[in-house]
Amino acid sequence: MPKPPIQRRRGRHSAKPQGPSLPKDPMEVTIFGIGTKGDGMGKDDTGHGYYVPYSAEGDVLKVRITGKRENDYVGEISEIITPSEHRIEAPCPHYTKCGGCNLQHIDPETYAQWKSHKVADILKRSQISINLDKPVLVGPNCRRRASFAVMKKGKKIIFGFNAKGSHRIEEIDHCLLLTDPLNALISALRDLMPLIMKREGRGDIIVNYPGEAADIVLALPGPMELKAHQHLVTFAEKHNIGRLSWQQDGKGTPETIIQRCAVTTQFGDALVELPTSPFLQPSKEGEVALVDFALSALRNEKKILDLYAGCGSFTFALAKVGIVHAVESHAPALKALELSAGRAGLGGRITTEVRDLDRQPLMGKELSKFDAILFDPPRAGAREQARFLAESNIPVIIAISCNPATFGRDAVALIEGGYTLERVMPVDQFTWSDHVEVAAIFRKAPK
Template identity: 40%
Template structure:
């Protein structure tokens, strides 16, 4: 029996032969024999991290950049094809290794030892990270001292969540699932945050984040404006990925002077666009809306922040027709309810940012049925070596 050629990567990262055989940890160009043994091809690389493939933080470290870029394009093209659509898809932007500026980790105490890292793939077991090729070095360097602190906060055989982010003032830490008990624990948190120069250390025991250390208000700069960052607030995963998405949004919006930014978050796109246009920024999260509103007011930007749940109360076609361009950046569920109205609106441009090719394709179908067309799509690989696909797309009437 002759060896079979791996020709593509499936959605979950397995290599696939033309006859539909799935082969884990194979790459297009590899050969696989009848027993499943893989002969590496030109695009099969040595995974750099000792934790691969156990750690669930990465699933495609064995794939080189060229094959990974093809995988991102193929995921988008396949999603479009499922809706009988096609479009021009540009070469992907890939974030470099060790540039992730936010991460959600898990911790567990086992006797005197504290495990801290990502879960194993398809498991709740924690990989205790001794190295990491995706986290920014400053975040990874915080793991060892955090293990010591967590040893004083977590009971034996119990767990906690740890969210890390790089803010303007330094590292922002949110520990969830613990309730510091007694003066000693409170002092340990304060001493730890001070000793390691943290921007903020917050704890959430189940009633919402509470800052235990924040010597000055924690912010993130967007479009030249410092915006208050809520504990656990959303940031694009990498700074260069954010820049790539912003460039695409600017190209999609063009010279529009009146813009609506829907699912605006803290103002990732709204604040840069407000430098040259009047912007309505709609966001369902109250804390993010308040942060954006205050920041825009301090900076004197032409920006109105609207606290609005766009799933339950989308803007109407008549409301959207007042704008020259609309930016959409919905969560993974997409923007089905809002897109239905947008399909009928008379604005001329849409810049759509998505983290889910399937819901993007569904929404694109609705827009095209409403008289829009896709100009281009640009994939962005912020979550290097993962199966997570992001994109920005331009629609025109």
């Protein structure tokens, strides 16, 4: 009688083909530049490429290899053999642990040059060549908003910032980037967590401190328990919190729990009452620099279109020189803008429109009535809207962008449509990080 065929179990013991193993011994690497993500780019004596975080141009390092990025190795510094002349001691004790900064170890002059070079290199990839304005460096102690991470496991609660490249949370007592009022809330928020966070899990505490009072969203696991309310009332009164909101599991619209007073900020001559979790420029200093740049582009333009207007970061300043139509998809932000315009006596100079510009961009005749346009889109840029702006004959377009890559794409559309890129100014509101903002002016000669 023939034996039955052997039944082999599939899947459990099958192994995926393994790639070549990484070198185990540290390699000697010389860093020749800093890449767009802030990592040092280096080579060993065989010419193999490396990406090494927290390194500086000119460093000679022993590098322990931890992975690969395409054909190059990724590594971490195990020894600094010869430090770069551009290397300085990082001022923050949490540096390399907290995920917020990755360029504190580079001297200020080299750091500023790198921010400009990053913008220039991205534009060059889009075949745009222009001499950049001197970068605006906002500096530390200026950030007025922060997102803190919190985790509860058993009875233990950890509060701080997300660590670099992991799910770990780095506990902090002070951040060099934050304003003094925001820093003063860190220990108070840490002490608050055991009183209100009763479920295990992770959450976020989003704090905006735009003016006289703070706005806090508690994005925590589960619903708010009844006992937590009194703790929150006491906390709000003690620490000058204008509004406290709860966002269950970090999903949906935050529910306002306590509103002690209006959360306001000053845009131009208008005091604007802000909605929950408003979009604001990270710093007042950066906001002023961007507004001044935008106003410098205007000559005699009197009909101005403000796209992606938010709560009016630019709208109220533009209304000093012309009639402004503000367009924004987030209805609460636009409502705040509209009400503040009325209270400031600017109702006749500012009109508003709720509109999703990605799905329904302004085009043709809608654009032709304006003399100037400012657009300040999110990180994804304004692909659809830029296409129709390029087809218009509006004399001046001002672009504000938090992402040089998508700015480069939108700039190409405008240039191909006949616009001349007149000025580009880097703005560094994300101090010691690899992020940089861009402000630009485009002009088109009348036909």
